[in-house]
Amino acid sequence: AQKITQTQPGMFVQEKEAVTLDCTYDTSDPSYGLFWYKQPSSGEMIFLIYQGSYDQQNATEGRYSLNFQKARKSANLVISASQLGDSAMYFCAMREGTTGANNLFFGTGTRLTVIP
Amino acid sequence: EPEVTQTPSHQVTQMGQEVILRCVPISNHLYFYWYRQILGQKVEFLVSFYNNEISEKSEIFDDQFSVERPDGSNFTLKIRSTKLEDSAMYFCASNSGTLPYEQYFGPGTRLTVT
Numbered sequence: 001a002q003k004i005t006q007t008q009p010g011m012f013v014q015e016k017e018a019v020t021l022d023c024t025y026d027t028s029d030p031s032y033g034l035f036w037y038k039q040p041s042s043g044e045m046i047f048l049i050y051q052g053s054y055d056q057q058n059a060t061e062g063r064y065s066l067n068f069q070k071a072r073k074s075a076n077l078v079i080s081a082s083q084l085g086d087s088a089m090y091f092c093a094m095r096e097g098t099t100g101a102n103n104l105f106f107g108t109g110t111r112l113t114v115i116p
Numbered sequence: 117e118p119e120v121t122q123t124p125s126h127q128v129t130q131m132g133q134e135v136i137l138r139c140v141p142i143s144n145h146l147y148f149y150w151y152r153q154i155l156g157q158k159v160e161f162l163v164s165f166y167n168n169e170i171s172e173k174s175e176i177f178d179d180q181f182s183v184e185r186p187d188g189s190n191f192t193l194k195i196r197s198t199k200l201e202d203s204a205m206y207f208c209a210s211n212s213g214t215l216p217y218e219q220y221f222g223p224g225t226r227l228t229v230t
Contacts, residue, residue: 033216045159045207045221052216091159100147100213101171103161 001026004092006107013082014115020067021077021110023092031098034075036066039089039109048090051075079112087114118142120222122208128228129198137193137225139208145220146213148191150183152176152204153224159207165191198229 005024013019025034036048051059051066059066067076079086089111093104121140129135141148150162163183164171170183182194191210195202205226209219 035218037221042223043205043226044223045209047218047220050216050218093159095217098215098217100211100217101164101166102217103149103164103172103174104151104159104219105161106159108158 002107003027003096003105004094004107006092006110008110009108010111010113012113012115013079015084016081018078018080019082019112021079021090021092021112023075023077023107025073025075025092025094027073027094027096029096031096033095034066034068035093035095035104036064036075036077037091037093037106038086039091041088045091049077082114084114084116087112120208120210120220122206122222122225124225125223126226126228128230131200131229132197135195135198135227137195137206137208137227139191139193139222140189141191141208141210142212142220143189144212145210147171147211147217147219148185149209149219150193151207151209151221153207154204162193195227198227200229203227203229 032053034051038046049061049064051068063080065078089109091109092107095102123138148165153159162177163173205224207224208222211219
């Protein structure tokens with residue numbers, strides 16, 4: 001089974017609107033972390049936001065928020081007030097366990113296009 | 117702001133040749149990683165490195181691959197005898213060793229094997 005599933009290969013959003021990118025995960029480890037990364041066309045991977053499995057509140061970072069629903073094993077990224085510069089690939093990733101050595105498992109990504 | 121750097125940005129090599137991809141992680145970070153991304157596919161873990169030894173490796177990281185931290189700053193990935201299917205973007209990442217262990221990625225090296 002895939003550890004991270006992103007079911008939306010592509011999404012479109014109007015500039016200034018909000019958009020939700022879906023992510024579901026699969027793990028039996030009670031301790032895990034969920035991450036979202038942005039990959040612009042230039043190729044680099046930019047860390048956006050993190051949610052820990054024991055965090056009680058949804059994470060927020062500026063215009064990014066993470067809608068964490070633990071029982072459903074989902075960690076959707078919400079981008080508010082979309083900007084043209086938000087057009088990119090977005091990857092959801094998970095770290096199992098609580099050591100720094102644990103690698104990240106990535107989903108297949110969602111390509112977001114912001115329409116002017 | 118500190119960042120992970122990688123050189124070269126693009127490497128073209130012939131099948132069977134050895135390549136070394138170089139990375140300079142963020143200076144106070146403790147954990148180092150290599151990932152690869154075949155064009156149009158997801159990012160895949162290769163290896164993690166801590167305290168001068170491999171912590172974990174994936175099944176992709178076979179005997180053709182090796183990693184080294186030859187000094188206090190560089191972190192290298194060597195592919196001994198490249199194959200066509202090694203063509204990919206290779207990312208180096210590092211984390212500080214403190215929660216949430218977010219990994220900061222370098223800009224990547226695009227490896228093309230002909």
